[in-house]
Amino acid sequence: MTAVKKSRTKDKKTQPIILITNDDSITAPGIRYLVEAVKDLGRIVVVAPDKPQSGMGHAITIGHPLRLQKSHIMDGVEAWTCSGTPVDCVKLAVDKVLHRKPDICLSGINHGANHSINVIYSGTMSAAIEASIENIPSVGFSLMDYSLEADFAGAKKYARMIVEKMLSKKADKHLCLNVNIPKGEEKLIKGVKVCKQAYAKYEEDFEERKDPSGKKYFWLTGEFLNLEKSKDTDVWALQHNYVSIVPVQYDLTNYMLKKKIEKDYTW
């Protein structure tokens, strides 16, 4: 018995720690599917926002204190809610929940796409980027389906496959993947493409309304414009029913323009 116990303890100690977060909040179906997909690959710890945080980008909470609450919403999985943003979740998880860096950080599965320029607005991806800033390999997963009743079978399958690959080789500590999964049945997905971020943007169109007292207010709407037609982009891959994988960086220096402005201007 003692020997068995010891070996179990050792297993528990040597298994990777998988931190899971998202931006749709701990109650979203997507994060449960992600937990299910990778549950047996390591020790799972969930630290997720206590309310929806879509579009929060890389926001952090600096003017207000944060709350961290144990949650029993996920059977058999250590879970916490945080009152802040997805990036706050990662910071608090490392500093106050795990008291160490996890072996990998997963974010999602987001309800809706985070390809092309969406990566910059996405709380899901910003959590993953924050992890990579902290030398934690990370992946953000997004399914191109906003419905709460969406079919997550394909997303789960590819999430597991990608996490298994990252854990099997020691992933680069700054490796941060933006993974988008096409909408629809799993069997229709053709495979995986490593891509670059498509050059795309939104043509903004705020909807103007009046409140009951006659005062104007605006809702953000906007039309998505893909401005890049080449085959090596995430938008192309998704349109052709591939899972897109874009490695993401946090060095925002534009080296090309750096050279250009050194040459073109006298400072």
Add this chain to the structure above:
Amino acid sequence: MTAVKKSRTKDKKTQPIILITNDDSITAPGIRYLVEAVKDLGRIVVVAPDKPQSGMGHAITIGHPLRLQKSHIMDGVEAWTCSGTPVDCVKLAVDKVLHRKPDICLSGINHGANHSINVIYSGTMSAAIEASIENIPSVGFSLMDYSLEADFAGAKKYARMIVEKMLSKKADKHLCLNVNIPKGEEKLIKGVKVCKQAYAKYEEDFEERKDPSGKKYFWLTGEFLNLEKSKDTDVWALQHNYVSIVPVQYDLTNYMLKKKIEKDYTW
């Protein structure tokens, strides 16, 4: 009289439109100094947050409506407040205030540094980045002094110089500059350096406190760690009393890791 009137009208029409925003809110001294610095270089339109939005990164407001309010806080300058984030300000300014793209978008002057990794958390810089996504050349200015009574003379001088340069040549439509100005007297500033973003990060340390009912809460603190000692970084430039200029991009693809994972993994 008619001829003079016509020529004046023409001047007004041909002068560049300069959109100004920030993340410290319309009441912050920094945005007033920025307006003062460039007031005669074009038609100034201010659209700034109605409350502090520091650390908001590239957050956008998607779950709530936005308000836009005419403000009379700045004498002789068209000014609006927006209830959202700095990025919302830029989007609303283009779509609902200007009804066109401005010739340049300026953000700041931020009370506090936005060098190195801070660029990713900064609402000031995210507003500038949003402009560049929309093909508007942009600059975010930050002074390395958090005090509301800080000496902005150096910041104003260099802000004006940089905006003049950008307006005199037709700047690349995606040119987005992250400009940080050292703290202290203007005469001590040695000049300008075009730099790359230093590889730096924060070692998080949340301060744990208890509220009056005994429940825990956390304040984000954290120690800044510069992990790069080379002379071509913004941190180096600022430490040596130069104004740092980093051209910033929104293509987050990590092309180096893209090649590496295409080679290292079978997908």
